[in-house]
Amino acid sequence: MVNVKRTIAYHAFFLAFFSLCSGFSSVSGQEGEEVNPKKLFEYHCATCHGEDGNGTKRGHELKVPNLTDPEWQSTKKDEEILNSITNGKNKMPRWSDKLKPVEIRVLAGYVRKLVLKKRP
Template structure:
């Protein structure tokens, strides 16, 4: 095979390999996924806090706060919410072992959004 044919074949092979690798990296999860705080909350927190933050029967038995209560929200600093998620509190488990720091930040922000909007 001539040198120019070998060069063309090598170029085509390299291009195809690069394209396939780029496509597979997305499929195999090598690209970072966008964090969905609502889904994180539903998966990790809703068992006790309920999907709306108001609490479930189990959560009330464990004395979990009503996260949708505007008075509770007003009393809590962002750092306190973060600390509770990271280290746990009372019967609540620590999530720092299972969640990434950016997921914990997203959850804390989501907790702040659980307060029903006041109608004007």
């Protein structure tokens, strides 16, 4: 019963989150402050993931994924991306100690927008 409630809560959260974040270049945080996902990514993530999501030399040494890879994107659930940012993964630090929940949600949405479009 607890797992069913948890599953429903997760789905409701992600549905609300991605409905809210899709199409916005910045999102309002608490007290009207603007949260710019690109600036957050460049400041906190680009050291390893690169500004475009392809990874840097350091990132490649740490074996970070290419966030622009359509195959990688298709194999990751939204919850996995959010969890990796929140709690860290492998050598990636946990960001829940330094970022607000709204900033983490916005970053997760931004990662989804980094996927390269395949040309026809």
